[in-house]
Amino acid sequence: MAAIELRNIVKVFSDKRRGRDLLTLDNINLDIEANDFVCLLGPSGCGKSTLLNIIAGFEQATSGRTLVGGKQVERPGSDRGVVFQQPTLMPWLTAIDNIAFHLKLKGIGKAERHHRAMEFIDLVGLRGFEHHHPSEMSGGMNQRVGIARALLMNPSVILMDEPFAALDAQTKLEMQEELVAIWQKRRCTIVFVTHSVDEALVLGNKIVVMTRRPGRIREAVNFDLPRPRDITSPEFNDAKRRILSLIREESTRLAQAS
Amino acid sequence: MTSVTDVSPEKPAFRLMRALQGLERLIVPALLIAGWEVFARSGVLPPALLPAPSAVLHALGDWVFGFDETTQTYSGHWLRDALASALRVFGGFALASLLGILAGVAIGWSRLFEKTLEPTLQMLRPIPPVSWIPLAIIWFGIADKPAIFLVFLGAFFPVLMNSIHGVKTVDHNLVRAGAMMGASQRQMLTDIVLPAALPSIFAGLRIAVGSAWMLTVTAEMVAVKSGLGYVLWDSYYFLRYDIVLAAMISIGLLGYLSDLGLKAIMARTLRWQQTTTVQGRAG
Numbered sequence: 001m002a003a004i005e006l007r008n009i010v011k012v013f014s015d016k017r018r019g020r021d022l023l024t025l026d027n028i029n030l031d032i033e034a035n036d037f038v039c040l041l042g043p044s045g046c047g048k049s050t051l052l053n054i055i056a057g058f059e060q061a062t063s064g065r066t067l068v069g070g071k072q073v074e075r076p077g078s079d080r081g082v083v084f085q086q087p088t089l090m091p092w093l094t095a096i097d098n099i100a101f102h103l104k105l106k107g108i109g110k111a112e113r114h115h116r117a118m119e120f121i122d123l124v125g126l127r128g129f130e131h132h133h134p135s136e137m138s139g140g141m142n143q144r145v146g147i148a149r150a151l152l153m154n155p156s157v158i159l160m161d162e163p164f165a166a167l168d169a170q171t172k173l174e175m176q177e178e179l180v181a182i183w184q185k186r187r188c189t190i191v192f193v194t195h196s197v198d199e200a201l202v203l204g205n206k207i208v209v210m211t212r213r214p215g216r217i218r219e220a221v222n223f224d225l226p227r228p229r230d231i232t233s234p235e236f237n238d239a240k241r242r243i244l245s246l247i248r249e250e251s252t253r254l255a256q257a258s
Numbered sequence: 259m260t261s262v263t264d265v266s267p268e269k270p271a272f273r274l275m276r277a278l279q280g281l282e283r284l285i286v287p288a289l290l291i292a293g294w295e296v297f298a299r300s301g302v303l304p305p306a307l308l309p310a311p312s313a314v315l316h317a318l319g320d321w322v323f324g325f326d327e328t329t330q331t332y333s334g335h336w337l338r339d340a341l342a343s344a345l346r347v348f349g350g351f352a353l354a355s356l357l358g359i360l361a362g363v364a365i366g367w368s369r370l371f372e373k374t375l376e377p378t379l380q381m382l383r384p385i386p387p388v389s390w391i392p393l394a395i396i397w398f399g400i401a402d403k404p405a406i407f408l409v410f411l412g413a414f415f416p417v418l419m420n421s422i423h424g425v426k427t428v429d430h431n432l433v434r435a436g437a438m439m440g441a442s443q444r445q446m447l448t449d450i451v452l453p454a455a456l457p458s459i460f461a462g463l464r465i466a467v468g469s470a471w472m473l474t475v476t477a478e479m480v481a482v483k484s485g486l487g488y489v490l491w492d493s494y495y496f497l498r499y500d501i502v503l504a505a506m507i508s509i510g511l512l513g514y515l516s517d518l519g520l521k522a523i524m525a526r527t528l529r530w531q532q533t534t535t536v537q538g539r540a541g
Contacts, residue, residue, distance in 0.1 A: 058434050077438070077440060102439040105440055105445050153440075
């Protein structure tokens with residue numbers, strides 16, 4: 001049994017201003033195995049974030065079935081940790097209280113909460129900043145808190161929606177390396193949405209290329225280049241060429257059709 | 259908690275500069291009072307119509323301390339009068355805050371409450387609280403109750419409006435994050451929506467405390483036989499404009515102190531906000 005099973009997912013948004021419906025996801029079928037690091041790659045507006053939101057339970061598919069751990073997804077839940085595009089931390093809580101928020105909701109006492117959150121503070125390299133508020137930290141640090149917060153729930157899958165898109169290039173590289181290290185250390189299933197071919201190739205061991213709207217799966221590519229990955233190596237470039245040609249085929253096909 | 263503000267050296271010159279900086283806020287009031295004193299003594303208007311600041315200060319001093327009975331029956335009774343007004347302000351304000359926040363959060367969060375409760379409240383809102391005075395008197399008589407009722411009406415709507423606004427403008431991704439971490443509906447309100455709406459709720463409370471003082475004084479001028487507003491109106495009948503002005507100053511001062519108190523509570527509660535806002539900037 002796959003960790004995540006998507007069966008015939010269709011999502012239609014009703015566009016009231018134009019008075020017609022907008023097909024966003026067209027018959028998505030995808031299996032994601034446990035401990036996979038899957039990157040959903042596609043241009044903006046292709047529905048990849050919508051697909052992630054459906055797995056998270058934030059949005060309902062118009063039709064089709066979404067199973068996580070064999071169970072139908074009906075609403076958001078702590079079995080699926082989400083890392084948002086913006087850190088989306090509670091601005092009135094310190095880093096450690098944000099990370100331990102799930103434990104607070106479960107009614108666990110403060111000393112125990114902080115004790116358990118410290119492990120994750122260390123994991124994301126924020127020791128010394130545990131009592132800072134989000135407004136006192138950089139975007140990268142806040143996103144680390146967001147990742148730690150998702151990991152602490154020990155979810156069966158972690159869903160990430162372009163979490164590094166707002167970071168500067170250098171911070172982005174560091175965060176990508178750290179995320180891979182965390183994934184290798186903790187063996188979790190990650191679904192990572194991105195529009196950057198490089199990012200998908202640095203992170204994923206499976207890359208799902210999506211088409212422009214309506215979103216369909218163009219191809220799911222397995223990519224087992226050993227880590228750490230050298231983005232200047234010939235193997236990396238070969239893979240990049242292949243992915244880019246998939247995307248380019250798609251756009252020429254669209255250009256011819258129109 | 260480490261502070262990130264720069265540490266300025268504590269040299270005497272710096273201390274002097276800081277003391278002078280404290281004085282800058284006194285310049286405008288000092289000029290106003292000096293001008294008023296000169297004008298009042300110039301004899302353009304009879305002293306009975308525009309008492310000089312010194313005469314007002316004299317009346318205020320006697321009202322507070324009762325040293326020479328220039329304020330006659332009020333001499334030495336300031337504390338009693340101020341306390342009577344303050345209790346009405348506090349009573350009406352507390353009631354309005356409690357119900358305003360509860361109703362505001364309910365309306366902001368739930369479509370059901372928004373549809374059922376909000377139209378009625380919004381229809382009541384444009385009715386000036388003072389226009390309730392006749393009904394307040396026939397319902398509650400002449401005492402504390404009509405005053406508290408009026409204060410409640412004046413303070414309730416600012417709290418309500420700001421609470422609704424605060425809840426409605428909570429980032430929906432915070433709510434999603436809460437749902438993702440397994441928050442129940444009740445936890446969503448108490449642990450996410452309410453703290454996120456607090457800055458807006460506090461803005462409403464600060465407007466409300468101002469309204470509360472205005473309406474206490476109005477009520478005391480009409481429907482109550484004690485308090486600063488009553489002294490103000492009674493002195494008007496006896497042509498004691500020095501006491502009228504002393505009462506106005508007392509109300510202004512107490513209103514200002516209430517706002518300062520509320521601001522202090524707000525600064526403590528919303529400490530997390532300070533580094534990102536204009537309010538938190540240095541100097």
